[in-house]
Amino acid sequence: MSTEVDPRVYVLETRDVSKSFGAVKAIDQLSISILREWITCIVGPNGSGKSTLINLLSGLLPLDGGIVVVDNVGLRVVKAHDSPDHGITRTFQEVRLFDQISVWDNIMVVLTERRVFPALLERTKPSHKEEAERILKSVGMWEKRDAMAQDLSYGQRKLLEIGRAMAMDVQIYLFDEPFAGLFPRMLEQVKSILKDMREQQRSIVFVSHNMDIVRELSDHLFVLDSGALLAAGEVEEVLGRSSVIDAYLGN
Amino acid sequence: MSIATGAIRGLQEVARDPGSWWRRSKGSVELWANLIVLGWALVFMLWRGGGFAITVGSVFAIWAVLAVSLNLVVGYTGLLSVGHIGFFGIGAYAMAVLTSSASYEQLRTEAIPTFGWPFFAALPISVVLAGLVALVVGVAFNRFRDDIYVLVSFGFAVIAFTTFLSWRNLTRGAFGIHQVARPAIGPLVFDGELEFLALLLVFLGLVVLISWLIVTSSFGRVLTAIREDEEAIEVFGYRTTHYKLAIWVISAMMAGLAGALLASWSTFIDPNSFVLLESVLLVSIVILGGLASIWGSLLGALAFVMLEEGMRFVPFLPSEFIGQIRQMILGILLVLLMLFRPQGLVGRFKL
Structure with missing residues (x-):
């Protein structure tokens, strides 16, 4: 076991991934790269395609176009029952036990x-x-x-x-709004679980609307708007951009 | 596991304070359902004597095999199939065609091929044939779920019945098939009703054992997860279509076994035993007894058979109405049950 893993290794990438529901483009030619052993956060206004992206990555929805790259293998079709083999697991926005x-x-x-x-x-x-x-x-x-x-x-x-x-x-954990609706005590519990998982060399992607938690946990941030990538990078820097503020607060 | 530890804990408590058992149990629907159905069956059998008990026991055993096997699909996996009677029929007709030794030419009715196989040679064929048909049907059914599943399984029951009725070169249609063989092991022929009952109970025990092993295995746990949220369990790496197909085929094979046993037990079958209504009654038994509970299916089958056989002895009831009244009572029971106890007599899972 090597303890020194180059942090700039991508565990999961999307290349020009698209998904439409009828005339609505939920995800529009999206290309993002998830870094190994980092906590990556995806934010964006309601309907910006965050949950759709997670559903595509875990195979719950079929891709309309583009490829998903896991383990250096490009996939045009992601099957739900194969996702553990790709090293992916997830939670659901609406808890599904x-x-x-x-x-x-x-x-x-x-x-x-x-x-x-x-x-x-x-x-x-x-x-x-x-x-x-x-x-x-x-x-x-x-x-x-x-x-x-x-x-x-x-x-x-x-x-x-x-x-x-x-x-x-597995290696990659996709958490769809793990903090939504939790009391402060449980919020802390979930935060420490995520931090522990990072310690144990897992890669985490989570969706959240709580900017305090996003600032505290994220190593890397993606901002989605209308299914496209609006901004990506280090948390404070991205959240300071005027385009991001506009997307959240409206013009 | 939890049942065993619970039972031990309960026994310890009763040992400390004998009165606690009654205080705790008197409000338990489960306990009363068990006591009433079993007590009723016992009293009736003692009253009517051995011959009655043997007949009721045999009918019960066949229905119980059907109910337990259907519960694997409906109760554990959550696929509401009303087509189970089709596999029952396939098993019965396979047994009847292969073992019947009647010569119909003399009866001036339709002639069908006569094989005259022994019972134990035809039994595996009946079971495997039901399984093979289930495999083909199941592959097609795997696309469907929920209410659509009910509809397509309904379609299967209708197709199966129509086939039994219309494929006259094989089934003699409405005339039915006579002289189906009784089982024999060497010189030991299961000719008497008591011997046959013993054989039926052995097969019932086998089906219950296999079903219990299935539902307590890792496979069985996945079935319940499929019932609860098929999409969610798939994300955790399970090919749910394979699981659904496997339990569907296993369940159909058990139904085929029940059919083969019925054909041999009654030595005569015709398509009337395999009408859609029987299938709906079967689903009712499973729900009445309790979904996802093997004991519930046994109890449900017993209650159903006692309802039918018991009513023969109600003095003011004309015998030709018994069938209809049985169905009415069962219908009323189901409505009451869904209103007040949706998990059935001893079940844990609500539809």
Whole structure:
């Protein structure tokens, strides 16, 4: 294991990626590069294409054009079930847990065997249990493990979803508004989770509207407007540009 | 896991304070549903005697295999299929055609090929044939979900029924097939009703065991995740179409087994056993008993069979109306259940 990784290595790139919904161009020839082991933030006004971009990168929506580059491989088609193989996992803007199963099973389900026939024969392994216990404790949900996911509070659901992503053990984490609607205590918890993940050499992309958090966490910032890249670069510098201020506040 | 630890914890508490069991249980719908259905079945069987118990037990075993297998698809995976009866029919007709030894030429009805195979040779064919048809149908069905899934599975049930009715060179259509073979192992022939019941219960036990192993495996956990949010679980690296196809085929094979058992048990089948209505009744049993609960399907099947058989003995009821009244009662029960207990008698999952 080399400890000195060149920070200027791209783990994920888009090249001229486009996506339209009918006549609306949600993403318009967008090219961005995500740096390895950095926390990258994507901001932009509502409807600027942030969530659409994450849906494209995780394969939930098909690309209309352009390519996504992961592991130096260019992909014209990104399949959702391949995203862990590309080293990508994600959370959703609207929390999407498996509601009518337990908190415990919500974590276990992403730890176990993927292939159909081995999965049929696989019983719960001690290693899976240890990992699920570690994850649940790290997001503070261990006490709630037997509860159904649908019975959790909003903040707990948000945390559990982040825990489920952490359980994936991949390189790139796409967090769609991980801070939205959280109380200050949980906000701090999620912040420290993201910082810890950076410490553990993971690459993080998150979407947020909270500029204080963006300033505190981001190593790199992209500003989207109407599906196109408006600005990119170091946080304070980008947020100071007049074009960015205009896009947010309107003319 | 959690059930076992819960049971141990509960037993410890009861040992400390015997009265606590009653205080805790008297409000439990689950407990009362179990007590009423099982008690009712037991009392009825004691009252009507052995012959009745054997008949009811056999009908129950066949419905229970069907209900448990359908629950894998409807309750665990969340695919509301009303076409399960089609696979039941395929299994039944495979068994009937392969093992029937009737010579129809003399009866001046339609002639069909006679194979006269033994039961245990035809059984695997019935199961595999149902599985193969399910594989083809399942590949097509994998594009659909939710309400569209109900519609296309409805279509499958109609096509299956029409095939049984119209493919007269093979099925004799509405005349049905007679003299389906009873199982035999060497000199041991399962001719008596009691022996056959034993065999049915062995197969039911096997189906319950396999289903339990499936739903408690890693595979089973993924099925429940597909039910909850198919798109979300796909992002975590699961090819959900493969999972759905696998459980669909397994479930259809179990239905095929039930069909083969029915054909041999009644020694006569015609398309009337495989009408769409039976399929809807089957879905009702699964929902009544409880989705995503194997025990619930067993309980649901027992309640259903007792409802049918039990009503034969209501003195003022003309026997020709029993079928219709059974369906009315089941319909009313379902409406009440959806209003007051959407998870079914012992289920945990709400549709």
